[in-house]
Amino acid sequence: MTRASQTLSGFSIILALASGGVAARHAAVTRESAVKPAAAQAQVTFNRDIAPIVFRNCAQCHHPGEAGPFPLLTYADVKSHGRQIAFVTSKRIMPPWLPEPGELKFADELRLSYEEIAAIQAWVDQGEIEGSASDLPPQPTFPVGWQLGKPDVIARAAKPYLLPASGSDSYWNFVFRTPVHRAQWLRAIEIRPGDKRLVHHANVLVDREESGRRLEKEPGAGFAGMELIIESEAFDPDSHFLFWKPGSPPYAEPDGMALRLDKNTDLVLNTHFQPSGKPELVQPTLGLYFTDKPATVHPILLQLDNDRMLDIPPGEKNFLVSDDFTLPVDASVLAIYPHAHYLGKDLLALATLPDGTKKTLIHIGNWDLNWQAVYRYQEPVDLPAGTTISMRFTYDNSADNIRNPNQPPKRVVAGNRASDEMAHLWLQVLPRETGDAMMDPRKQIQEALALHHIQNNPEDFEAHYNLAALLRMKGDVAGAVIQFTQAVRIRPEEATANNALGGVLLGSGRVAEAIPYLNTALKGRPDYFDAHYNLGIALATQGDFPGALSHFRAAVRLNPQDAMAEANLGSALAETGNLKDARLHFERALQIDPKNELARENLEQLNRDAHGHPN
Amino acid sequence: MGRQLHTFRVCRLLLLVIVATWLASFTSASAGAQNTAFDLAGNAVNPLKSAGGKVVVLVFVRTDCPVSNRYAPTIQRLSVLYAGKTAFWLVYPSKSESAEAIRKHEREYGYTIPALRDPQHVLVKESHAQITPEVAVFDTGQHLVYHGRIDNLYEDIGRARSVATTHELEDAISAALSGKSLAADATHAVGCYISDLE
Numbered sequence: 001m002t003r004a005s006q007t008l009s010g011f012s013i014i015l016a017l018a019s020g021g022v023a024a025r026h027a028a029v030t031r032e033s034a035v036k037p038a039a040a041q042a043q044v045t046f047n048r049d050i051a052p053i054v055f056r057n058c059a060q061c062h063h064p065g066e067a068g069p070f071p072l073l074t075y076a077d078v079k080s081h082g083r084q085i086a087f088v089t090s091k092r093i094m095p096p097w098l099p100e101p102g103e104l105k106f107a108d109e110l111r112l113s114y115e116e117i118a119a120i121q122a123w124v125d126q127g128e129i130e131g132s133a134s135d136l137p138p139q140p141t142f143p144v145g146w147q148l149g150k151p152d153v154i155a156r157a158a159k160p161y162l163l164p165a166s167g168s169d170s171y172w173n174f175v176f177r178t179p180v181h182r183a184q185w186l187r188a189i190e191i192r193p194g195d196k197r198l199v200h201h202a203n204v205l206v207d208r209e210e211s212g213r214r215l216e217k218e219p220g221a222g223f224a225g226m227e228l229i230i231e232s233e234a235f236d237p238d239s240h241f242l243f244w245k246p247g248s249p250p251y252a253e254p255d256g257m258a259l260r261l262d263k264n265t266d267l268v269l270n271t272h273f274q275p276s277g278k279p280e281l282v283q284p285t286l287g288l289y290f291t292d293k294p295a296t297v298h299p300i301l302l303q304l305d306n307d308r309m310l311d312i313p314p315g316e317k318n319f320l321v322s323d324d325f326t327l328p329v330d331a332s333v334l335a336i337y338p339h340a341h342y343l344g345k346d347l348l349a350l351a352t353l354p355d356g357t358k359k360t361l362i363h364i365g366n367w368d369l370n371w372q373a374v375y376r377y378q379e380p381v382d383l384p385a386g387t388t389i390s391m392r393f394t395y396d397n398s399a400d401n402i403r404n405p406n407q408p409p410k411r412v413v414a415g416n417r418a419s420d421e422m423a424h425l426w427l428q429v430l431p432r433e434t435g436d437a438m439m440d441p442r443k444q445i446q447e448a449l450a451l452h453h454i455q456n457n458p459e460d461f462e463a464h465y466n467l468a469a470l471l472r473m474k475g476d477v478a479g480a481v482i483q484f485t486q487a488v489r490i491r492p493e494e495a496t497a498n499n500a501l502g503g504v505l506l507g508s509g510r511v512a513e514a515i516p517y518l519n520t521a522l523k524g525r526p527d528y529f530d531a532h533y534n535l536g537i538a539l540a541t542q543g544d545f546p547g548a549l550s551h552f553r554a555a556v557r558l559n560p561q562d563a564m565a566e567a568n569l570g571s572a573l574a575e576t577g578n579l580k581d582a583r584l585h586f587e588r589a590l591q592i593d594p595k596n597e598l599a600r601e602n603l604e605q606l607n608r609d610a611h612g613h614p615n
Numbered sequence: 616m617g618r619q620l621h622t623f624r625v626c627r628l629l630l631l632v633i634v635a636t637w638l639a640s641f642t643s644a645s646a647g648a649q650n651t652a653f654d655l656a657g658n659a660v661n662p663l664k665s666a667g668g669k670v671v672v673l674v675f676v677r678t679d680c681p682v683s684n685r686y687a688p689t690i691q692r693l694s695v696l697y698a699g700k701t702a703f704w705l706v707y708p709s710k711s712e713s714a715e716a717i718r719k720h721e722r723e724y725g726y727t728i729p730a731l732r733d734p735q736h737v738l739v740k741e742s743h744a745q746i747t748p749e750v751a752v753f754d755t756g757q758h759l760v761y762h763g764r765i766d767n768l769y770e771d772i773g774r775a776r777s778v779a780t781t782h783e784l785e786d787a788i789s790a791a792l793s794g795k796s797l798a799a800d801a802t803h804a805v806g807c808y809i810s811d812l813e
Contacts, residue, residue: 069681080711083808093773165725166688168777197681277687278724342777370773402770405777418777 044123045131046075053116054078055140057095058085060247063142067196067246073139079128086124089117096246096371098364105378108248147249148190151287153179155267158220160283163198163273168405169418170275171226174284175212176267185258187291188251191244193271194282200370202271204242204286206259212268214525227416228270239300241335241374241428251376252289256296261288274370297430299334300442302449304349304391304425307414308457312343312397312421314409319343319395321423323456326388328448329441330432332380336362337426341418342369342403343395349425354386361389361427369403380430391425446470461490465497468504477508488517495524499531506534511541529558533565536572545575556585563593571602579606652706652733655714660731662704662738663757670701670791671753672784674728674765675744677709678720680807682772683748686765687724690748693765694728697788703728708747709812710734739809746804752787754794761787763802771805 044050054072062068062077071077078085088094089112097110123129157174164170193199205212205228215223240259244250253259269284306323313319338347349361362375383389397409405419406412412421431441447470453463468483484501491497502517515538521531536551552569559565570585583606589599651659663671674690676683694703705728707717717730733739742751743762751762766779783802 069684070679079811081807081811083811087808088772091771093771096773166685275685276681277684368773402774402776407776407778407780 043129043131044119044126045129045135046078046123047131047133048135049119049131050078050123051075052137053112053120054085055137057110057112057116059140060142061095063140065144065196066142067199069197075130082124082128086121089120096368098366098368098371098373099375100363100365102360102363104359104361104381107376107378110247146190146192146287148188148252148287148289151190152290153288154285155179155288156285157222157269157283159222160194160281161222161271161273163280163282164275165277165279166275168275169200170273171224171418172222172271172273172282173212173215173225173228174222174269174271175207175216175220176269176286178261178265178267178288180261180263180265180288182263184261184290185292185294186261186288187253187258187293188289189242189267190250190287190289191242191269191284192287193244193269193284195280196246198273198276198280198282199244199246200272200274201246201372202244202269202284205268205270206242206261207266207268208262208264210266212266225270225416226272226418227422228268239298239428241301241337241426243337243374245371245373248373250287255291255293257299258291258293258295260295272370297433298442299428299430300445302389302427302429302445304389304427305423305453306391306456307423310395310412310414310421310423312395312412314406314411315398317396317398317400318345319397321391321393321395323391323423323425324388325449325452327383327385327429328444329385329434330383331429331441331445332382332432333361333377333427333429334380335374335376335428337372337374337428338362338364338367338391338393339372339422339424339426340367340369340393340395341421342405343397343401343412343421344369344393344423345396345401346392346394347425348392349427350390350392351381351383352388352390354384383429389425389427391423393423393425395421395423443470443473459490461487461494461497464490465500468500472504477504480504481508493520493524495521495528495531498524499528499534502531502538503534506538506541511538514538515542527558529555529562529565532558533562533568536565536568540568540572540575545572548572549576561592563589563596563599566592567596567599567602570599574602574606579609582606650735650737652731652735652738655717655730655732657714662702662731663753666702666753666755666757668755670697670755670788671757672697672701672703672788673706673738673742673744673751673753674703675706675708675739675742675747675749675751675809677707677747677807677812678712678716680747682769682806684724686748686768687726689765691724691726691728693784693788697792700792701788705730706733706738706744707731708733708736708739708744708809736809736813743801745809746806747809748806749804749809750784750787752784752791754791760791761801764804769805 058072060066062070062072064071070081072081095110095112099106101111155176155178157176161172161174189204191202191204193202213219240253267286269286271284273282304323304325306321309321336349338349340347344367347364347367351359351361353359359381361381397404397412399407399409414421431445434441447467450463450467450470453460454467464483464486468480468487471483472480481501481504484497484504487497488494488501498517499521502514502521505514505517515535518531518535518538521528522535525531532551532555536548536555539551540548549569549572552565552572555562555565556569566585566589570582570589573585574582583603586599586603586606589596590603651661654660662673705726707730712732714732717732721730731738742759744751748765749763750765752760754760761783763783765784767776767781768779769775
């Protein structure tokens with residue numbers, strides 16, 4: 001009955017500083033080479049030279065219904081933005097692609113070559129000549145509607161969000177009640193965020209514990225917030241990046257890497273909007289695609305961060321935040337997602353192999369929150385056990401950073417608001433299976449990671465909590481009690497941690513010690529099913545059946561489909577002499593779960609007693 | 616397109632010449648509607664002539680420029696704030712945007728400011744406008760006293776502040792209303808190139 005809590009950040013982004021040595025050099029190269037094609041190649045024409053570049057790199061967003069603010073499909077389209085295009089491509093504002101080119105290649109890289117940029121420049125300088133019709137390649141076509149075909153299930157946000165006409169960026173979360181009636185394997189989610197011109201990015205978080213719903217003022221209303229904390233019962237489900245950015249097709253997981261979606265799982269869509277100048281109603285939909293192939297390999301998300309180091313004085317232009325984590329097992333990196341807010345400047349992730357070899361996992365020299373993305377490697381990056389993954393992020397908290405939300409700048413620390421900062425590096429890694437069931441490499445990584453976070457910050461609530469949950473899974477109850485106690489020390493009123501500590505004490509027979517924590521959990525969250533259930537068990541164990549009865553009743557009310565709660569309610573009723581009602585609840589428990597042993601045995605007992613005492 | 620200010624001063628002599636040319640062409644407008652801007656009913660309009668002693672603000676926009684669209688609430692708010700003393704006009708420099716498309720655009724973005732089409736770029740040249748959105752402020756003597764950005768929300772395309780920290784259009788209107796001259800009468804606007812519409 002304990003719950004593991006994991007923080008998942010709603011992904012946020014950055015804007016790149018278009019200045020700096022490297023960018024300046026690129027610009028110079030561009031100008032030089034712009035001259036060459038113009039001179040060498042007598043004439044640059046749209047049909048022969050420019051259309052292929054635009055069709056391959058721009059049209060996927062710049063066509064009707066997509067995120068681009070105007071189409072770029074014809075000569076007239078491109079000509080009516082010609083100088084604009086020359087400008088934004090020469091500064092690499094478009095197409096939006098943050099990582100510097102390096103040894104490791106990303107899938108779907110969207111980066112123009114210097115030659116392509118120069119050709120566009122030359123075309124504009126020469127007067128935007130159309131050229132011969134026979135040179136024009138076929139206009140690209142794009143699927144209309146769902147990109148992966150008709151989804152198995154379509155979920156629509158219950159209520160639209162009203163994006164104001166003006167103001168700064170907004171962050172809104174939609175909670176989708178997924179219409180899934182049994183566990184299903186999800187191979188893809190297509191996120192349709194509404195008007196794509198408004199949405200900078202969106203990502204889906206799997207919420208099995210109704211964490212999102214509890215933040216809604218009314219059911220379906222959604223809630224504001226840039227970063228989220230979602231609780232989860234196990235560590236596996238959140239091991240996929242479910243990310244949308246303009247122009248990227250939905251990602252279908254390969255066979256064997258599907259994501260489990262249970263009945264009553266919510267999907268929380270975290271979205272980042274920019275006002276358009278007019279009020280807009282946004283009502284996203286999700287298309288869910290199932291497969292009958294269950295997951296056979298299980299990647300995990302590994303998070304490096306160092307929030308304690310994030311304490312940036314005003315005016316500081318180059319503030320470094322670092323973290324280093326050593327892999328305890330062999331693993332392959334599938335994807336990477338660096339994350340900072342508006343002060344982020346240069347984001348670097350390195351891997352140092354045991355033999356000293358260094359690999360740049362990603363380098364973003366001009367971080368731009370607005371174009372943040374998950375980057376998947378073309379080929380998995382194999383890293384042996386003992387490899388140290390290093391995060392090196394720098395921040396500019398000066399007034400020169402025009403994106404600085406504080407003008408004049410002020411001290412900025414870690415936090416979930418847009419005006420706070422973050423230094424997070426997420427990696428999706430696939431640990432190599434050892435074949436030894438006792439040495440689950442995923443749990444080894446999780447445990448090493450939790451210990452690492454506690455070392456970074458002894459006040460890290462989630463790390464203590466997650467370590468406790470892992471220790472408990474391993475059967476180390478004493479260790480779990482120590483770590484849950486630390487979590488409760490850090491957040492004395494936090495319902496989940498109090499329930500977990502109460503639950504684990506209860507499970508090891510320390511009933512009297514458990515009760516105060518369970519009471520605290522219910523004070524924090526009066527409609528907490530688990531805590532009512534656990535407290536019912538605790539009170540019943542102490543012989544307080546009337547007390548237990550009220551908590552089992554509450555549990556049944558909160559979750560009418562839980563057979564164990566029904567069976568325990570029946571037991572407590574029987575203990576207080578109410579055999580008639582007890583029987584009803586045992587029968588109800590067996591309706592829900594015909595294999596429920598407690599209900600079956602108690603019902604048999606009742607039947608035997610009834611026959612033994614006919615009156 | 617860096618961060619330096621375009622601080623060229625409009626040469627007064629040159630300006631007079633331009634105004635003269637413009638006025639001259641306007642007189643011939645009724646003949647062939649050459650060298651003039653039009654209202655949405657197709658009538659030739661000279662926004663400076665019809666100002667009636669007010670400060671005139673021309674706001675250059677285009678229906679498909681995301682930066683100029685994002686400014687719609689600001690432009691509308693300022694036009695209301697300074698109503699009475701200033702005459703705001705939206706100027707659409709596109710040759711191809713129809714009056715109908717412009718009416719729809721105005722409705723969608725909540726504009727109540729009168730709109731002009733400037734397919735021949737008469738007002739564009741008069742205002743030295745290069746970008747949408749860009750504003751031009753003419754004092755009561757019909758002299759161009761400022762042209763450039765509305766404020767500094769955008770440093771560059773794709774590089775925006777969370778809020779603007781300087782407000783050049785408001786400063787220019789205030790100066791024009793109080794008869795003061797501005798130190799710098801031009802700034803570099805960020806948005807979409809008007810020359811792409813030629």
